[in-house]
Amino acid sequence: MSFQIRGCHSSERVIFNVVNFSKTKSLYRDGMSPVVKSTSRPKWQRLPAKNVYYYRCPDHRRNYVMSFAFCFDREDDVYQFAYCYPYTYSRLQHYLASLERRNLPYLQRDQLGLSVQQRRLDLLTITNSDHQSPEREKKLVFLTARVHPGESPASFVCQGVIDFLVSQHPVAQVLRDHVIFKIVPMLNPDGVYLGNYRYDEVSGGFVVVPWRVSLEFYIDVHAHSTMLNGFMYGNVFEDEERVQRQAVFPRLLCQNAPDFSFSNTSFNRDVVKAGTGRRFLGGLLDDTSYCYTLEVSFYSYMTAGSTATVPYTEETYMKLGRNVARTFLDYYKQNNFIKDNRPTHIQNSEVTSQTGSSNGKVGVVGRDSSDREKEKSIRH
Numbered sequence: 001m002s003f004q005i006r007g008c009h010s011s012e013r014v015i016f017n018v019v020n021f022s023k024t025k026s027l028y029r030d031g032m033s034p035v036v037k038s039t040s041r042p043k044w045q046r047l048p049a050k051n052v053y054y055y056r057c058p059d060h061r062r063n064y065v066m067s068f069a070f071c072f073d074r075e076d077d078v079y080q081f082a083y084c085y086p087y088t089y090s091r092l093q094h095y096l097a098s099l100e101r102r103n104l105p106y107l108q109r110d111q112l113g114l115s116v117q118q119r120r121l122d123l124l125t126i127t128n129s130d131h132q133s134p135e136r137e138k139k140l141v142f143l144t145a146r147v148h149p150g151e152s153p154a155s156f157v158c159q160g161v162i163d164f165l166v167s168q169h170p171v172a173q174v175l176r177d178h179v180i181f182k183i184v185p186m187l188n189p190d191g192v193y194l195g196n197y198r199y200d201e202v203s204g205g206f207v208v209v210p211w212r213v214s215l216e217f218y219i220d221v222h223a224h225s226t227m228l229n230g231f232m233y234g235n236v237f238e239d240e241e242r243v244q245r246q247a248v249f250p251r252l253l254c255q256n257a258p259d260f261s262f263s264n265t266s267f268n269r270d271v272v273k274a275g276t277g278r279r280f281l282g283g284l285l286d287d288t289s290y291c292y293t294l295e296v297s298f299y300s301y302m303t304a305g306s307t308a309t310v311p312y313t314e315e316t317y318m319k320l321g322r323n324v325a326r327t328f329l330d331y332y333k334q335n336n337f338i339k340d341n342r343p344t345h346i347q348n349s350e351v352t353s354q355t356g357s358s359n360g361k362v363g364v365v366g367r368d369s370s371d372r373e374k375e376k377s378i379r380h
């Protein structure tokens, strides 16, 4: 999913041809472009879309070719190109190590096992274990990412979820009191390391710990190569009431996340289609669990009432994750599992970035009219 070029000549113009794409529909047709960085400019940037072409090519058995033009400007630089912002196995390991160093009492990192090639399969558990509610057992939310190793946006979303849940944000504190979050941030570490795009086998073969709490949510995070926005796939149910119940979480998420589209969310497709999440879960799911695939576009999103697409950045992917996390409070308040006795300004608060910060400073902003506009346009 990425490659490096060194030893170029300055002002050398090159056309790269990436061959053997099979999909007719591609975000390259909607303005997506590869990302580039170089030694002297280490931040990933998207190439201008006008330099990118996606077309069927007779020389490649009529498969598609993506070509892009690039002009090198510094001889000493090493240039790196990628399909989307990379999120590598080592990046995850550094991130998890930095979390561990904070010694948070409500965060536990376990090794579920090692992959075939001896990489760690990490499991995070986030909950306030000092808080035991005598009358109700805690709910269990389970989240996984990168079963498809090429889908790096899923890792940014997943990190956003984790960042939020371990933060000092009041919503995160309430959630930790009532919910146990179990997160496997990289289900396929070998595939990620080797740079495979899709490889459906979970390499490792480990046993899922039998958790003695009711699993209420399972969310498997993916990235989508042809659709815009964040959206979800759910299960097919005969029971209309259950279909409605399943729609509650995505509807609430749509109110919280400007880039999440409820209209793209569909429940008439089996989530198993998108991955192996449920097989991975074995017998943990029952009638009262909800199982979703959360998809996020490799490229961009469109907010309600706008026709312009906004390309995702690492930061906006993470923001989607933070919004997913805080939506659990809305969900559990709506069904009265969590009784709300906190000031109202927290209820629908906007969470600003706090990546990498350990001071727990988080901006709290109320909902504005554009949110309500969005809700209206979604319902119609």
Ligand SMILES: [Zn+2]
Binding pocket: 148, 151, 222, 223, 274, 275
């Ligand atoms: Zn996928």
